[in-house]
């Protein structure tokens with residue numbers, strides 16, 4: 001594995017992150033190993049769950065966290081929404097994973113060729129058409145930059161903005177991070193390599 005793990009990461013999150021990045025490497029190399037996808041796995045977790053990470057990813061049909069990270073049933077608490085747009089229900093879903101399930105790692109997973117980024121770039125700053133609540137979670141990033149940006153670069157900027165939004169909006173997430181109980185990894189999924197890369 002040639003990805004450098006951030007130095008300031010708490011131990012529990014580091015362990016999970018290394019596990020997920022190894023899983024991602026398995027996926028990218030075409031060698032998935034997970035076995036935890038059977039009815040027996042589901043029955044084991046019939047009355048409880050203990051996922052080791054929460055992943056906020058796009059609804060995009062090409063971005064499937066369990067497959068990308070080579071994981072099975074009961075391992076990831078996944079919040080999927082178009083454009084990883086962090087509205088109230090999405091934020092509270094993440095809060096549930098942090099507060100109740102005590103996951104040590106949150107992965108924000110933006111990706112290549114995101115339809116929401118392309119739509120926002122195309123329609124900025126119009127707020128009169130469709131997808132109002134989604135655009136309201138994306139337009140603030142465009143306000144500070146140019147609208148003739150590459151949508152993949154924009155997606156990375158948006159992922160950074162999502163982290164800032166979560167930290168400024170959610171007491172639960174902010175406190176968990178400041179107490180070293182939660183680490184937020186800002187990531188981007190590359191469609192050509194299948195690899196998940198950190199965003200600086």
Ligand SMILES: [Zn+2]
Nearest residue numbers: 058060114115
């Ligand atoms: Zn997308």
